[in-house]
Each structure stands twice: as structure tokens, then as C-alpha cells.
Amino acid sequence: MPILPILTFPDPVLSRPCRQVREVTDELRRLAADMTETMYQAPGIGLAAPQVGHDLRLVVVDLSPREEGREPVALVNPRIVEAEGSLIFEEGCLSVPEFTCDVSRFSRVKVEATDLEGRPMTVEGEGVLAVCLQHELDHLEGRLFLDRISPLKRALYKKRRLKQAKQDKQDKP
Numbered sequence: 001m002p003i004l005p006i007l008t009f010p011d012p013v014l015s016r017p018c019r020q021v022r023e024v025t026d027e028l029r030r031l032a033a034d035m036t037e038t039m040y041q042a043p044g045i046g047l048a049a050p051q052v053g054h055d056l057r058l059v060v061v062d063l064s065p066r067e068e069g070r071e072p073v074a075l076v077n078p079r080i081v082e083a084e085g086s087l088i089f090e091e092g093c094l095s096v097p098e099f100t101c102d103v104s105r106f107s108r109v110k111v112e113a114t115d116l117e118g119r120p121m122t123v124e125g126e127g128v129l130a131v132c133l134q135h136e137l138d139h140l141e142g143r144l145f146l147d148r149i150s151p152l153k154r155a156l157y158k159k160r161r162l163k164q165a166k167q168d169k170q171d172k173p
């Protein structure tokens with residue numbers, strides 16, 4: 001299965017709200033499978049469709065991507081229906097290279113979605129799973145964890161990225 005290129009900040013696809021999936025098709029299942037492979041390869045514990053250039057409400061998550069007995073879960077049109085508590089977790093993102101930062105999130109969430117057979121499903125998560133679900137669902141709204149940190153920290157990261165992009169351009173023959 002092909003590994004898909006992961007878009008990075010400030011790619012505009014990452015900051016646009018995604019479209020609702022109208023129908024679960026073979027094409028969507030293939031995209032979910034490719035996204036799962038891409039997530040394992042990275043490695044990461046979650047990946048959202050916009051990160052690979054598709055503005056669709058589809059995410060994949062697996063909290064044990066490096067272990068035997070992987071259990072990937074694909075969520076189509078996911079939405080948070082319950083949320084409570086709060087926790088602070090140091091987040092990173094495959095689309096935000098070389099940066100992590102503490103982010104405040106709900107400590108427990110319940111998410112309703114559709115599975116890859118088109119059936120309704122529910123996922124409840126606490127701790128890391130709750131963080132992962134909120135982070136991935138944010139992607140579907142065009143929101144990165146950078147949008148949830150202090151403006152000063154965000155500005156510093158943006159400055160660093162722009163400098164890096166300039167440098168990369170200069171280094172190209």
C-alpha cells in the first residue's frame with residue numbers, strides 16, 4: 001500500500017474545514033488504508049485526511065502503532081458528543097515538524113462516527129486517546145494544535161518555519 005506524502009504547516013489545505021463524507025465507497029476505504037499505513041510509517045498515533053491532501057471528514061487512529069496487535073480505527077464524519085474534565089498534554093503533529101507544546105484538552109470524550117462499512121459507531125476515550133481524538137477532529141475543522149497555544153509560542157514557531165523554508169529553497173540546486 002502506498003505511503004502518502006504528509007502536508008506540513010503552512011500548507012493551506014491544513015487550515016480549511018473538511019467536507020462531510022456522503023457515502024462510504026471503496027475509494028474511501030482505500031484512502032483510509034493508505035492513511036493507516038502512512039501513520040504507521042511516520043510513526044504517529046493519528047492521521048486526518050487533510051494531512052494527506054483530502055478535505056474529507058476522515059481520521060485514523062491507533063495508540064499502539066509500533067506494537068504487535070495493531071488496532072487501527074477509522075472514523076468517518078466523527079463528532080464529539082460528550083466531553084468532560086481537563087488535562088494538559090504535550091502534543092506534536094506530523095504536519096508540524098520538530099515542535100511540541102503543552103495543550104489543554106478535555107480528559108474524556110465520546111465520539112460518534114460511521115465506520116468503513118457505513119455503520120454508526122462510538123468511541124470513548126480518556127487520557128491519551130481523548131487527546132488524540134480531539135487533535136485529529138480539530139484537523140477536520142482546519143485547526144492545528146498551534147491554534148491552541150499561546151500567541152507568543154505560535155509566533156516563534158511560525159518564524160522558525162519560515163526561516164527553515166527559506167533556507168530549504170536556498171539549499172536547492
Ligand code: NI
Nearest residue numbers: 092093094095
Ligand atoms: Ni496532527
